[in-house]
Amino acid sequence: MADAKTGLVLGYDGVHPFARVALSDRASVQDLLRTLLDPLEPFFSPQKARVRCPGATAVRFDQTASEVEGICRPLWGLACLLAGGGEYRGTQWWIDGIRAGTDPDSDEFWGFPRDNDQRMVEMCPLGYALAVAPQIWEGLSERERGNVEAWLGNSINEKNMPNTNWLWFRVFANLGLKKQGGKFSQERLDADIEHLNTFYRGDGWSNDGPEGIHQMDYYSSSFAIHFLQLLYAKLAAEDEPERAAEFKKRAQLAALDLVHYYDKEGRSIPFGRSVGYRFAMVSFWGAIAYADIELPAPLTWGMVKGIVLRHFRWWQTQHDMWSPSGTLTIGYSYPNMYMAENYNSPGSPYWACLAFICLAVPETHPFWTSSEEDPWPVIPKVKALPQPGHIMSNLGGHCMLLSSGQACSYPMKGTHSKYGGFAYSSAYAYSVPPGLFTLEQYALASQLGLSDDGGEYWKTRRLSTSSLETRGAGADASPVLVSLWTPFPDVAIKTYLLPPVPATPNWHLRVHHIRAGRDVMTADGAFAIANQRTLDGRYLDLYDAARAEGTSPKLIGNYDLSTPEAWATGAAGAFAVSKGAVGIRALESKAGGVVRTATLVNADPNSNLVESRTTIPTLQHTIKQGEAVWYISAIYAKPSGEGVPKESYLDGWEALPQVPAWLVDEISAS
Structure with missing residues (x-):
C-alpha cells in the first residue's frame, strides 16, 4: 500500500488487498474491513468531514450529501469493528469529521436536512455508531455534542420522510442519542416503529412500504428492515423486551426463507434494486448472530458462519469492482452505470459495510467459535x-x-x-x-x-x-x-x-x-x-x-x-x-x-x-x-x-x- 498522499494504486492486472486476506476467523474479517477503509484516506477533506470518492457522477441530491455518504457509510464497518473491541488506525478521522460536519460554523458543515433529504439516510450509521462505539461521543466536547444533537436529532424529527424503510433511519438517529444521554425524541421513535410495523406482511416478511406496494427485495432483509430490526432488538432488549422479542421472532421465520438466496459457492441471487451494495446482501446473517437469535432447525451457527465467509470469499474473486485507487465503484462485479440507481453516488457502494456487523458479535459467540463452516443446510429443493x-x-x-x-x-x-x-x-x-x-x-x-x-x-x-x-x-x-x-x-x-x-x-x-x-x-x-x-x-x-x-x-x-x-x-x-x-x-x-x-x-x-x-x-x-x-x-x-x-x-x-x-x-x- 502506498502512502497517504497517493493512496493505493492498482495498475495493470493489479490485485486489491481485499482479495489477499485469507478468511477463517474474526481477526481475518477485521483485516478484510481495513482493506476497505484504508484506500479512503486520500479522499478525506481537510477537516475530515467529507469523503469525495473517485468518480464525478451526479446523483439526484447535492454534492455535499454525496460526500456525507462518503464518510458515513464506511462508518457501518468502523462502528462494528469498534463495538467488537477491534481497532483501526484511522478512527480519529471519523471523530474529527463528525465534529466538523455537524458544526454550523465549519466550512465543512454537512447542512441541515430538508424534507426527504439524503442526509437522513446517513444519520442511520452515525446513530448506530454513537450507540455502540462510546469513544466517538467521548471524543467530543460539550458544545460539539450539542451540535450532534441538533443535526442528528432535532433536524430529522421535524422533517417529512419517505414512507419506506427510511423511517428506520430516524429511529436510529434517536436511538444513538438516547444511548449516550443526548437529546432525542422517544415519541418520534415509538411512532416510527409503530408505523413501520404496518409494513409487516407475515411469515417474517416486511414490505418496503405501505399497503398497495409489493416490493420485497434485499431492503426487506439485509439492507434495511430486518437488519435494523435486529440491531434494534439487541440495543433495546432491556428497555423494550416485547418489541425485541417480536423482531427476533420475525427473523427466525425469515431465516428459513432467506437461506434459499445463497448458494454453495458463496453467491447470492441478485434481485431488485441497489444490488451495487454488494456484500451487504449477506448482512442479515451477521445480524441474527449479533441479536442473539436462537436459530431454527436445521440451521446451525457453523452454517451461518459458512454463509457469511463464503459470501465474502466470492466477492474476493471479483477483481474488477475497484477503482484504480482501491475504492469501491458503482456497479456489481465491475463498474457499471447502466444498472445504477439515481441515488448511487461514488460513496454509495459503502453501504456494503453493513456486512461487517459480524465483527460486533463477541468472539465467544458460537458464530465465531464454530470450528468448521458446516455443510450447506439441508433445506427443501423447491x-x-x-x-x-x-x-x-x-x-x-x-x-x-x-x-x-x-x-x-x-x-x-x-x-x-x-x-x-x-x-x-x-x-x-x-x-x-x-x-x-x-x-x-x-x-x-x-x-x-x-x-x-x-x-x-x-x-x-x-x-x-x-x-x-x-x-x-x-x-x-x-x-x-x-x-x-x-x-x-x-x-x-x-x-x-x-x-x-x-x-x-x-x-x-x-x-x-x-x-x-x-x-x-x-x-x-x-x-x-x-x-x-x-x-x-x-x-x-x-x-x-x-x-x-x-x-x-x-x-x-x-x-x-x-x-x-x-x-x-x-x-x-x-x-x-x-x-x-x-x-x-x-x-x-x-x-x-x-x-x-x-x-x-x-x-x-x-x-x-x-x-x-x-x-x-x-x-x-x-x-x-x-x-x-x-x-x-x-x-x-x-x-x-x-x-x-x-x-x-x-x-x-x-x-x-x-x-x-x-x-x-x-x-x-x-
Whole structure:
C-alpha cells in the first residue's frame, strides 16, 4: 500500500488487498474491513468531514450529501469493528469529521436536512455508531455534542420522510442519542416503529412500504428492515423486551426463507434494486448472530458462519469492482452505470459495510467459535414463498428464484429487469438495458419482450397481478406462479412459472398464453451467459464438443441478423456454453401450438451485472392481430463449478422436461 498522499494504486492486472486476506476467523474479517477503509484516506477533506470518492457522477441530491455518504457509510464497518473491541488506525478521522460536519460554523458543515433529504439516510450509521462505539461521543466536547444533537436529532424529527424503510433511519438517529444521554425524541421513535410495523406482511416478511406496494427485495432483509430490526432488538432488549422479542421472532421465520438466496459457492441471487451494495446482501446473517437469535432447525451457527465467509470469499474473486485507487465503484462485479440507481453516488457502494456487523458479535459467540463452516443446510429443493411471491429452487447447481407480482412503486432505471424478470439465478445474474433500440440493447435475459414496430422498441413485464398456486396432485403436486399482465392495452398475457423437478434439475418451464389485439413480435430470453472464448476472450464460435464451448446455432454479430446460420427451429432451440451452459427450447409443438424460431442475441456490452460480454439464447415469433397462442418455453441452465466437468455442461440438454398433464389439459381446454 502506498502512502497517504497517493493512496493505493492498482495498475495493470493489479490485485486489491481485499482479495489477499485469507478468511477463517474474526481477526481475518477485521483485516478484510481495513482493506476497505484504508484506500479512503486520500479522499478525506481537510477537516475530515467529507469523503469525495473517485468518480464525478451526479446523483439526484447535492454534492455535499454525496460526500456525507462518503464518510458515513464506511462508518457501518468502523462502528462494528469498534463495538467488537477491534481497532483501526484511522478512527480519529471519523471523530474529527463528525465534529466538523455537524458544526454550523465549519466550512465543512454537512447542512441541515430538508424534507426527504439524503442526509437522513446517513444519520442511520452515525446513530448506530454513537450507540455502540462510546469513544466517538467521548471524543467530543460539550458544545460539539450539542451540535450532534441538533443535526442528528432535532433536524430529522421535524422533517417529512419517505414512507419506506427510511423511517428506520430516524429511529436510529434517536436511538444513538438516547444511548449516550443526548437529546432525542422517544415519541418520534415509538411512532416510527409503530408505523413501520404496518409494513409487516407475515411469515417474517416486511414490505418496503405501505399497503398497495409489493416490493420485497434485499431492503426487506439485509439492507434495511430486518437488519435494523435486529440491531434494534439487541440495543433495546432491556428497555423494550416485547418489541425485541417480536423482531427476533420475525427473523427466525425469515431465516428459513432467506437461506434459499445463497448458494454453495458463496453467491447470492441478485434481485431488485441497489444490488451495487454488494456484500451487504449477506448482512442479515451477521445480524441474527449479533441479536442473539436462537436459530431454527436445521440451521446451525457453523452454517451461518459458512454463509457469511463464503459470501465474502466470492466477492474476493471479483477483481474488477475497484477503482484504480482501491475504492469501491458503482456497479456489481465491475463498474457499471447502466444498472445504477439515481441515488448511487461514488460513496454509495459503502453501504456494503453493513456486512461487517459480524465483527460486533463477541468472539465467544458460537458464530465465531464454530470450528468448521458446516455443510450447506439441508433445506427443501423447491420452496414456495408466498409473501415475496417467489418459488425458490436449489436444483441444478445454483440457487434460483421464480418471481411474479413485484414492482418498484416509483421510476427506476431498468425496473422491469430488476423486478419483472421471470427467473433470477445466483450463477447467472440479471441484465439491464444499456439502450432502448433493438433486442441487443434491451438484453432480455429471463424476460418476454413484445414489439409492435418491427423490433425497434420492446415492452416487457413490469406491473402484474399474480397468484401462487399448487397444481397437480399427490406426488406430482408443485407450486406454480401465475401472473396476468398487459404490455399493450390490447395484448393480454397469462404467464405460468414452473420450477425444476429432480428428474430434470437443469430445466424450468415458462408458459405464456397471449391474446393479441395487434400484430406483435415476441422474444423469449433465457439466462445471459459469458460470451467469451477461453482461448483468447473473443466471441464464442459455433459449438465445439472437443472444447466443450460455443453456441448453437451460430452466434452472428449485430449487423448480420438475417444470416440463415444464425437461426434454428424453436424445437431444436438455442444454447451457449462457456461458464456452464444456458439455453432455451420451444415445447409448444408437443401441445399443438405455434412454431417459433431460435437464435442467440448478442447483448450489448455491460448489460449484465457479472459478465461484461454476454449472449442470450432467445425464441422469437410474430403473432397476428386477433390471434391467441400458447408458448411453452423450457429454459436450461447448468452452471460451471467445482467438480463439474466442462464436457458435462450439456448432459441434460436432450433430456427435455415433461409438460405436466394439468397444463396440457388447460391448453386443450382454451
